[in-house]
Amino acid sequence: MGVEIKQFTxxxxxxxxxxxxxxxxxxxxxxxxxxxxxxxxxxxNLKLKYIIDTHTHADHxxxxxxxxxxxxxxxxxxxxxxxxxxxKRLKDGDSISVGTLDLKVIYSPGHTDDTINIYxxxxxxxxxxxxIGSVGRTDFQNGSPESLFDTLQKxxxxxxxxxxxxxxxxNEKRASTIKKEKRNNLFLAGADRxxxxxxxxxxxxxxxxxxxxxxxxxxxxxxxxxxxxxxxxAYQLIAKDPNFKLLDVRSPSEFSxxxxxxxxxxxxxxxxxxxxxxxxKASSYIVLCRTGTRSAMAADMLIQSGxxxxxxxxxxxxxxxxxxxxxVKGQKIISLERQVRIIAGSLMLSGLILCRFAHxxxxxxxxxxxxxxxxxxxxxxxMMGMLLMKLPYNKKQFxxxxxxxxxxx
Numbered sequence: 001m002g003v004e005i006k007q008f009t010x011x012x013x014x015x016x017x018x019x020x021x022x023x024x025x026x027x028x029x030x031x032x033x034x035x036x037x038x039x040x041x042x043x044x045n046l047k048l049k050y051i052i053d054t055h056t057h058a059d060h061x062x063x064x065x066x067x068x069x070x071x072x073x074x075x076x077x078x079x080x081x082x083x084x085x086x087x088k089r090l091k092d093g094d095s096i097s098v099g100t101l102d103l104k105v106i107y108s109p110g111h112t113d114d115t116i117n118i119y120x121x122x123x124x125x126x127x128x129x130x131x132i133g134s135v136g137r138t139d140f141q142n143g144s145p146e147s148l149f150d151t152l153q154k155x156x157x158x159x160x161x162x163x164x165x166x167x168x169x170x171n172e173k174r175a176s177t178i179k180k181e182k183r184n185n186l187f188l189a190g191a192d193r194x195x196x197x198x199x200x201x202x203x204x205x206x207x208x209x210x211x212x213x214x215x216x217x218x219x220x221x222x223x224x225x226x227x228x229x230x231x232x233x234a235y236q237l238i239a240k241d242p243n244f245k246l247l248d249v250r251s252p253s254e255f256s257x258x259x260x261x262x263x264x265x266x267x268x269x270x271x272x273x274x275x276x277x278x279x280x281k282a283s284s285y286i287v288l289c290r291t292g293t294r295s296a297m298a299a300d301m302l303i304q305s306g307x308x309x310x311x312x313x314x315x316x317x318x319x320x321x322x323x324x325x326x327x328v329k330g331q332k333i334i335s336l337e338r339q340v341r342i343i344a345g346s347l348m349l350s351g352l353i354l355c356r357f358a359h360x361x362x363x364x365x366x367x368x369x370x371x372x373x374x375x376x377x378x379x380x381x382x383m384m385g386m387l388l389m390k391l392p393y394n395k396k397q398f399x400x401x402x403x404x405x406x407x408x409x
Contacts, residue, residue: 021099032292054127065221110148111136206404
């Protein structure tokens with residue numbers, strides 16, 4: 001049928017453009033990916049027919065209101081969604097046509113009460129309900145573990161070769177299948193609704209940073225008021241106008257690795273307490289982070305505090321570096337994966353040397369490490385990595401950003 005599915009990533013957030021016969025829909029558009037969507041639509045000569053938000057997102061701003069203004073395409077959401085942006089409401093069993101492709105709406109409550117999945121022949125977009133090896137948490141807007149259990153039972157009846165495209169993945173996995181999830185996802189293994197609900201409710205998880213404000217912006221469509229600026233334009237602007245300041249809201253470790261000259265580092269989780277340090281309300285700021293997710297949240301916080309001239313660096317530091325604009329570079333952090341490789345390799349080599357020159361029993365060191373690597377590969381859980389994360393150096397360097405995720409894992 002000539003169906004094309006393009007996956008876009010913004011950190012752990014996934015969004016999609018589905019096209020058929022020059023018509024397209026975008027699913028869960030992310031605030032930091034506007035330029036990427038526009039280039040893809042233009043390159044493939046597509047007409048954007050619909051914008052679909054599978055639910056009211058609580059961890060990032062939706063670009064739905066912006067795309068609606070640019071392309072004059074309606075935003076589609078479930079009928080229970082509290083939204084001033086949605087122009088058309090969906091319910092279970094509705095069909096969405098894209099060219100000759102028919103997509104089915106599956107009402108999928110549990111993560112929130114307004115969540116939908118989008119099903120096509122051979123693939124499904126599972127939003128924040130079914131993730132790869134996990135599921136969405138149920139303590140967001142009117143979420144319910146009982147409803148999530150029922151939704152998962154419904155998804156388990158789909159053909160096993162159905163490709164699963166999730167709304168998030170925190171281990172950089174792009175897709176799965178119903179068969180793989182039934183085999184590997186522990187949240188799909190149980191058949192007891194009561195025990196499932198008890199297990200979900202027993203876990204205490206941090207909420208995503210700035211969650212209430214994110215929901216407010218997504219419901220009202222206020223993201224349309226955020227002004228984006230391309231890296232090249234930002235570089236020229238700060239060179240010409242000294243009144244514009246660069247506000248970098250990444251973590252100190254990210255900032256020390258590479259930053260833009262004269263930028264102010266104020267991590268987003270400390271921003272609300274330090275707004276007074278940014279000067280008077282007449283100040284002008286270009287806010288940046290790694291991809292654009294945190295900077296959009298920070299820009300909204302600045303605007304809410306009364307600072308009027310605020311722009312968001314489109315694409316963040318990733319795009320700035322891609323365009324080879326000037327950077328101040330510091331010491332690069334050794335990734336946790338590289339640390340594991342170095343230590344595992346060193347232990348195995350030491351075991352072999354000691355076995356050869358000291359005592360044969362030292363071969364046990366190499367065997368033990370090899371077994372650990374096999375276990376890590378089969379289970380995707382690295383015990384050495386977990387131990388390394390407890391070291392003071394790694395606690396400081398790899399400290400996670402404020403707040404939690406949308407996943408139960």
